[in-house]
Amino acid sequence: MRIIRTSIFSLILLMNLNSAFAQGKQTTAIDTPTAFTIARGTYKFSFLAYDMGGVEFKTYLGLHDIVYLGVSLDVQHAIGKEEAKFNIPGAIGKLKITDGNEYLPISIAIGYDSFYIGNEGLEKNESNVLNEMIYGPFLVFTGSIYLFDSEQYLSVGIRTPTQPYYKPDNTSYFASLDIPLGEFFRFLLETERIYWNFRDNDDWLYNVGLKYNYFDQINFTVGVIFQEDERPNRVFRLEYHSQF
Secondary structure (H helix, E strand, C coil): CHHHHHHHHHHHHHHHHHHHHHCCCCCECCCCECCCCCCCCEEEEEEEEEHHHEEEEEEEEEEECCEEEEEEEEEECCCCCCCCEECCCEEEEEEEEECCCCCCCEEEEEEEEECCCHHHHECCCCCCCCCCECEEEEEEEEEEEEECCEEEEEEEEEECCCECCCCHHHCEEEEEEEEEECCCEEEEEEEEEEECCCCCHHHCEEEEEEEEEECCCEEEEEEEEEECCCCCEEEEEEEEEEEC
16 A cells, blocks of 8 residues: 555656646747747647637657757648648748847747738638748747746747748737746737737737646647637647657
């Protein structure tokens, strides 16, 4: 019986330690990037489901502690009765320029990734209906702030759409706040698609989400993306993270 009790206690302790570790730095919040990457020799799979049966698959491979590359595939109406529509897979990647120092404790990264979720992330392409997903480069800054004796991560950045069309006038800002709640949960706040000249504020997106970390390998995120006078877009993300 002592062995059983010891084994159960060790398992609970291991779960708590792994969960605490999983509350560390995240590569994304709900729909926006942070300045953090994944470690060398690790990989990450992401499955995202959004309104109208759409799904998005992403894979990441850590080539170094400061850089990862990956592939993104979006399928509209993958779930449900409507005919599924595949978009051309796109390349994604991120390079962390700095992880900060004692004088400027801010992480900075540049990268290339898809933009928004659902219809907001599509640009109609009459010449190629399979190439409608919006992709483009981004620059992001992430720093720590402390409130109520807890460390939170604040990210701000800017990105420009280049695929399927380069539209510099649609360059937009984004910001996110990642708040750990104990060992298992994180509360996420975002705003995105704030155009560089602050026009069309009706198109700005406001996102809220809750992430549950299960060990260091698996986490679940549920979120809602709001836009003025539009129906909210409910999203669910499942991520798996491991190493070779």
